[in-house]
Amino acid sequence: MADGEREESRDETPDGQEVPHEEQPEPQPEAEFRMELVDSLPGGRAVMGVERKGEFMWLADRHHVSTQARDELLDQLGRIVREGWWRQNWPGAS
Numbered sequence: 102m103a104d105g106e107r108e109e110s111r112d113e114t115p116d117g118q119e120v121p122h123e124e125q126p127e128p129q130p131e132a133e134f135r136m137e138l139v140d141s142l143p144g145g146r147a148v149m150g151v152e153r154k155g156e157f158m159w160l161a162d163r164h165h166v167s168t169q170a171r172d173e174l175l176d177q178l179g180r181i182v183r184e185g186w187w188r189q190n191w192p193g194a195s
Contacts, residue, residue: 135180138163
């Protein structure tokens with residue numbers, strides 16, 4: 102290495118390619134999913150997304166969406182996030 106040159110740290114991607122360390126993406130926070138079953142929704146809707154106290158959540162009418170359907174949906178959404186297929190990109194997150 103010549104004087105004044107900096108040795109660059111490198112990492113490997115899963116396919117074996119080297120990527121300079123400073124180009125590695127920052128870890129993203131895992132997405133969170135929440136669904137609450139309610140007795141009714143405006144306009145006879147079955148499902149509605151709402152923002153409440155700085156979080157986004159889904160409300161579902163318990164007459165249209167069963168507890169089993171809610172649990173399975175949340176499980177599947179969590180799975181695709183854990184496997185890296187979907188990430189949340191909230192404002193301010195890098």
